[in-house]
Structure formats: structure tokens, C-alpha cells
Amino acid sequence: MFYRRKVILAIMQSFGGRLEKIKLQKLLFLFTEKQAKPDYHFIPYKYGCYSFSAGADIKTMVTKQQLQETEFSYVKQDKSDYIKTLKEGDRKILLYINNIYGHMDNNALMKHTYTNYPYYAINSIVAETLLTNDQLAKVQDSRPAAGDTVLFTIGYEGISLEEYLNRLVKNDVHVLVDVRRNPLSMKFGFSKKQLTTYCNSLGIEYIHVPEVGIQSDLRQELHTQADYDKLFVHYKQKELTENLESQQKILSLLIENKRIALTCFEKDICQCHRKHLAEAICALPEFNYKLKHI
Numbered sequence: 001m002f003y004r005r006k007v008i009l010a011i012m013q014s015f016g017g018r019l020e021k022i023k024l025q026k027l028l029f030l031f032t033e034k035q036a037k038p039d040y041h042f043i044p045y046k047y048g049c050y051s052f053s054a055g056a057d058i059k060t061m062v063t064k065q066q067l068q069e070t071e072f073s074y075v076k077q078d079k080s081d082y083i084k085t086l087k088e089g090d091r092k093i094l095l096y097i098n099n100i101y102g103h104m105d106n107n108a109l110m111k112h113t114y115t116n117y118p119y120y121a122i123n124s125i126v127a128e129t130l131l132t133n134d135q136l137a138k139v140q141d142s143r144p145a146a147g148d149t150v151l152f153t154i155g156y157e158g159i160s161l162e163e164y165l166n167r168l169v170k171n172d173v174h175v176l177v178d179v180r181r182n183p184l185s186m187k188f189g190f191s192k193k194q195l196t197t198y199c200n201s202l203g204i205e206y207i208h209v210p211e212v213g214i215q216s217d218l219r220q221e222l223h224t225q226a227d228y229d230k231l232f233v234h235y236k237q238k239e240l241t242e243n244l245e246s247q248q249k250i251l252s253l254l255i256e257n258k259r260i261a262l263t264c265f266e267k268d269i270c271q272c273h274r275k276h277l278a279e280a281i282c283a284l285p286e287f288n289y290k291l292k293h294i
Contacts, residue, residue, distance in 0.1 A: 004039035005057050007031070007090065009066065010082040014098050017076040022047050024074060026109040027097060028054055029120075034093045041162035042120060043202065044169065048113050048127075049120040052161055052198055056188060118142040122169075123202065144172040149289040151254050151281065152261035153274045159267075161189030161198065167294050168204055168261060175205045175253055175260040179274055181213025185265070207253065211246050213264075214239065214273050228271045235273050240280045247281050254281075254289065261294070269293045 011027055012019055019027070025042075029049040032038035042049040058074065061067045066078040083091060101109060111130045114121040118135075119142040121127045127139055152173060156164045168176060176199050183192035196206040214235060222228055240247070254260050266272035275293070282291050 002057070004054075005061060005066075006082045006085050007039050008054065008057060008061070009076060009078060009080075010086050010090075010094060011097075012067070012074065012076040013082055014094050015102065018073055020073050020106055022106045023109055024058075025050055025054065026106075026113055027101060029113065029117075030101060031090075031093055031097050033117075034096070035090065041160045041166070043162045043165050044120045044123045045201070046123060046125050048110050048124050049117065053188060114139065144170050146172045146259065149254065149258045151278060151289060151291050152259070153269065153272075153278050153291075153293045154261050154263050155266045155269070155272055155274070156185075156187070156190050156263065157265050157267035164189075165198060165202060168199070169202060171259065171261075171292075171294055173204060173259050173261045174257040175207060177250055177253065177260055177262050178206065178208045178264075179212050179262050179277055180208075180264055181210050181215055183208055183210070190265075205257075209246055209250065211243050212239070212250075212273075212277055222271075225270065232273060232276050236276055236280070239273075240276065247277070247284060251281050251284055251287060255286070 008024075008028065011024065011031060015027070025047075026049065028040060028051065029042050032040050032042075040051040040054045042051045044050075058067060062069045062074075066076070068075040068077050083094065086094065101112075104112065107130060110124075110126065114124065114127055114131055115135050115138075118139045121131075121139045122143045124139075127136060131139065150171075152171060154164070154167060176195070178192065178195065183195070185191050189195060189198060192206075192208060199206040214231070222231065250260070250262070262274045262278055264272050264274045269275045278291055281287060
């Protein structure tokens with residue numbers, strides 16, 4: 001079993017084996033905030049901090065009958081002692097979380113996280129009922145907003161879905177343009193259907209433009225930067241000269257929406273075709289904006 005799932009089960013165990021869904025997410029957030037290397041990351045969602053990855057793990061544990069799901073709660077079915085399986089530091093964190101937050105109900109936990117971590121309340125549908133005007137003002141101040149027009153690029157290699165989505169939210173990206181030829185991924189959250197759902201849930205439009213991608217058979221045997229550079233010479237000489245219409249389409253999206261991001265897999269921009277695509281778009285006559293890799 002993944003260690004991160006043991007953390008969830010240990011939290012369930014520590015709080016008596018039953019937790020409301022909202023409360024579990026908030027306690028998990030507060031737990032991971034104290035970890036040096038968090039097992040989960042979170043995004044600002046309908047009731048504040050929420051982890052899609054944790055939600056997927058919980059769903060798996062329900063399927064495996066380690067947890068039982070009711071309309072509003074989860075119940076620990078697995079009788080194993082998962083607290084003992086935690087690292088010593090995590091056991092101390094769990095004891096702290098239980099002592100400090102064990103008495104709080106859903107609303108108290110939400111208010112606590114909203115006031116101490118206002119960024120995670122920017123999409124909350126209940127913040128106005130829980131917070132004072134001054135507290136709401138802090139939430140509003142945490143809401144990313146920018147007036148300039150920027151073409152971003154972003155890769156998802158080496159980061160969680162939530163880290164990726166937070167980069168989009170914090171840079172006030174309005175449209176995500178997927179420039180992979182085949183928008184499939186073994187990594188949770190990054191196949192087309194999933195990514196569309198998660199982006200849309202945060203008010204970010206997802207658009208797939210496959211014709212500007214690179215065919216998978218051309219991406220084989222890429223071991224050195226020289227291998228990538230050779231591939232990109234071909235990409236610039238052939239692909240980018242044949243899909244000018246698609247480049248113009250992306251530029252039109254930028255002009256209309258002001259802040260859009262081209263996305264692909266690679267973390268290193270020098271090993272991804274999105275760099276050369278972005279530069280080609282920047283070279284179009286109508287382009288007079290900023291380019292930023294995030």
C-alpha cells in the first residue's frame with residue numbers, strides 16, 4: 001500500500017474511525033502542512049483546500065473495502081493499526097492535529113483554514129457565511145488577478161496534479177492549451193478527460209490542439225540534449241511550417257483570453273516542443289505580448 005494512503009487511514013483511526021468528508025480533507029491538509037515533504041497537495045475548491053489526488057486514493061480504498069462511504073462521511077473498515085505504520089515524525093504530527101483540531105466541527109475547521117490560509121478560500125462557496133468582512137477581504141487579496149496579456153508554458157513532469165493546477169491558478173491562467181499529440185498519461189490527472197474536468201472545476205477552460213504536437217514515434221531514443229535538439233530542428237523546419245493556422249488559432253485565443261498556457265509533459269523547457277511552438281507564435285506579426293515559462 002502507498003504510504004500516503006496509510007496516512008489517510010491513520011487519520012481516520014486517530015479520529016475514531018469515522019470522519020465527515022469535508023473534515024477529512026481539512027485534517028489531511030493541516031497534517032500535510034506540517035510535513036517537510038507533503039504526501040498530498042491541495043487546491044482552492046468549493047469548500048476550501050481540497051486534494052483531487054487524495055480523493056482518488058480514498059475512492060480506491062472504498063473499492064478495496066478499507067473505507068466505507070456514506071453520503072457525508074467515510075468509515076474505516078480496515079481494522080489494522082495504521083498509526084504504528086507511520087514515520088515517527090508523522091505520528092507526532094498526527095498527535096498534534098488530534099489535540100488541536102479534534103474538537104472542531106466542519107465549519108470551525110473551514111473557518112480556521114480560511115483565516116490562516118486565505119488563498120485556499122478564493123473559490124469557496126461558503127466563505128461569506130463563515131468569515132467576517134475583514135477576513136473576506138484577506139481572501140479577496142489572495143485571489144490572483146492580472147491585467148497584462150501573457151503566453152505561458154507549463155510542463156507537468158515531476159509535480160503533482162495539485163501543484164500543477166496551483167501554478168495555473170496563481171498565474172491567473174484562463175485557458176489551458178494542451179499541445180500534446182496524444183493527450184494520454186499514466187500519471188494521475190493528466191489524461192485529456194481528467195485534465196478537462198479538473199481545469200473546468202477551477203474555472204479554467206481546456207482546449208486540445210493535437211496538430212501542433214510531435215508524433216510519438218519521433219520521440220523515441222531521446223537520451224541527450226543533442227537528441228532533443230535534432231528532433232526540434234525537424235519540428236521547426238517541417239511541423240511549424242505546416243501548422244501556421246493552428247499557431248494563429250492559439251494567438252487568437254491569447255488575444256481573446258489574455259492569459260493562456262501551452263502544456264506538455266517535460267519539466268525542462270529545452271526538452272519540450274512547447275518552447276519552439278511558443279517562440280513561433282511570438283514571431284507572428286500580431287504578437288506583442290509577454291512569454292513566460294512556469
